[in-house]
Amino acid sequence: MINQLTRRDFLRASALVSAPLLSSGLIARRASAQEPQKRWFKGNLHMHNQWSDGEPLPEWAIDWYKSRGYNFVCPSDHNCFQSDELHFVSFKSKPTVTPEIKKAFQGETSLWKPMQCEEVPANKLTPEVVKQAQDRFGEDSVQTRTVGDKTFVRMKTFDELVDQFVEPDKFLMIPGYEQTGGCVDGRAVHMNFIGVRKTFAYIKKIEEPAEELRQTFAKGAELYSEAPYLFTANHPMWKFYDYGPAALMANPQIRLFELINNGIHRDYKRRMDLWQPEQFWDVVNAWRATNDQPLLLGMGSDDRHNYDGESKGWTMVRSATLEQNALFDAILSGDMYPSNGLDFEEISFDGKTLNVKIDVKEEGAYKIVFVGTKKGYDPTCKIVEVAASETNPERKVESYSDEIGIVLETVDGTEGSYTLKPDDLYVRAKIYKADDDPSLGWKTKPAAWTQPWR
Numbered sequence: 001m002i003n004q005l006t007r008r009d010f011l012r013a014s015a016l017v018s019a020p021l022l023s024s025g026l027i028a029r030r031a032s033a034q035e036p037q038k039r040w041f042k043g044n045l046h047m048h049n050q051w052s053d054g055e056p057l058p059e060w061a062i063d064w065y066k067s068r069g070y071n072f073v074c075p076s077d078h079n080c081f082q083s084d085e086l087h088f089v090s091f092k093s094k095p096t097v098t099p100e101i102k103k104a105f106q107g108e109t110s111l112w113k114p115m116q117c118e119e120v121p122a123n124k125l126t127p128e129v130v131k132q133a134q135d136r137f138g139e140d141s142v143q144t145r146t147v148g149d150k151t152f153v154r155m156k157t158f159d160e161l162v163d164q165f166v167e168p169d170k171f172l173m174i175p176g177y178e179q180t181g182g183c184v185d186g187r188a189v190h191m192n193f194i195g196v197r198k199t200f201a202y203i204k205k206i207e208e209p210a211e212e213l214r215q216t217f218a219k220g221a222e223l224y225s226e227a228p229y230l231f232t233a234n235h236p237m238w239k240f241y242d243y244g245p246a247a248l249m250a251n252p253q254i255r256l257f258e259l260i261n262n263g264i265h266r267d268y269k270r271r272m273d274l275w276q277p278e279q280f281w282d283v284v285n286a287w288r289a290t291n292d293q294p295l296l297l298g299m300g301s302d303d304r305h306n307y308d309g310e311s312k313g314w315t316m317v318r319s320a321t322l323e324q325n326a327l328f329d330a331i332l333s334g335d336m337y338p339s340n341g342l343d344f345e346e347i348s349f350d351g352k353t354l355n356v357k358i359d360v361k362e363e364g365a366y367k368i369v370f371v372g373t374k375k376g377y378d379p380t381c382k383i384v385e386v387a388a389s390e391t392n393p394e395r396k397v398e399s400y401s402d403e404i405g406i407v408l409e410t411v412d413g414t415e416g417s418y419t420l421k422p423d424d425l426y427v428r429a430k431i432y433k434a435d436d437d438p439s440l441g442w443k444t445k446p447a448a449w450t451q452p453w454r
């Protein structure tokens with residue numbers, strides 16, 4: 001199953017991260033006297049604004065997270081970076097650029113996006129969106145210019161947003177983008193490149209998601225080798241089981257995926273009889289642990305397009321400093337957790353025992369469940385053929401044994417530990433409120449998840 005190329009890609013990717021991460025066991029250490037004190041930082045590495053198809057102007061979107069206590073964000077717009085270069089055409093907004101328009105913007109920089117009109121109906125850039133930003137940042141904060149029958153709005157560039165919002169030790173912005181597209185049959189395969197400022201065109205005409213992931217990862221490794229960056233496999237369940245665990249079993253070089261994505265709550269109706277993101281995760285990790293490959297780590301993100309309601313998914317990262325490379329090291333070493341509402345005060349793994357402590361912010365009863373898979377589990381994959389309906393397209397969905405991702409131990413309370421037994425492949429912990437219905441699986445809310453350890 002694992003071919004030569006993926007092995008080579010893995011080695012190339014490994015060279016991008018620091019040496020301790022290459023060990024097969026992931027070890028979170030408690031800070032000793034010699035080490036600087038580590039803290040938890042809250043972040044979201046997947047969001048959208050008017051640079052692509054998000055609703056608000058870029059400054060309004062960044063401010064939304066900063067004012068809600070986030071410490072870092074990556075404005076990961078679809079297939080674009082918020083660069084200085086002058087342009088008018090963007091994701092889902094392709095106005096005719098006349099010589100008159102070109103002349104009127106000579107010497108200007110950045111994306112000048114036309115207001116929503118008949119020619120560009122899908123870009124959501126309305127007078128209300130402009131006013132929303134002007135109300136917040138001042139009448140002169142948004143530049144507009146009218147040429148002929150079109151009014152253009154200037155988007156702030158990444159560097160301008162950095163100047164406006166970044167504060168040392170408090171708020172960090174990380175460059176990046178979402179590689180957006182899909183296979184020839186329409187199954188979506190989206191991936192984030194985080195920590196990069198240059199995009200490349202989506203690799204088209206690919207038949208299988210596993211191949212899309214493999215080629216995109218390899219192209220990224222080729223282009224972005226000069227500095228550390230992250231690659232995430234996004235929302236496998238969107239729009240409807242578009243790629244399954246086998247795609248990540250075939251790509252062990254991919255270390256990060258979205259366990260929690262706000263987007264998966266929308267669109268097609270979910271099927272509780274098919275795999276859920278947590279089971280997807282366990283299927284991949286049972287395979288990887290058996291084959292002595294680095295485990296797949298889960299991230300939480302908001303993938304926010306519309307900014308109504310509160311934030312629904314994020315990642316907490318433990319680091320001594322709020323610096324891009326320090327956060328990347330912590331993320332790739334598993335010193336982070338995805339959350340949709342709860343927090344850990346402590347997560348530690350000493351090579352054998354996983355200890356967790358909930359950071360209780362609201363009185364009540366809590367549960368800790370330790371989940372894992374035993375050696376010798378049944379790895380059989382069956383294919384469930386789902387017919388097209390009003391709520392979903394036709395799909396062939398992978399189905400795996402119930403022996404994968406079993407409950408190893410449940411603790412009533414806010415503190416617990418689990419020591420790996422000789423027949424355990426790995427262990428991870430999930431925390432939730434005791435009055436929640438665990439049969440909801442991934443929908444349990446609020447909850448938080450440790451990474452898997454072995």
Ligand SMILES: [Zn+2]
Nearest residue numbers: 178190234235
């Ligand atoms: Zn996406």
Ligand SMILES: [Zn+2]
Nearest residue numbers: 046047178303
């Ligand atoms: Zn997205």
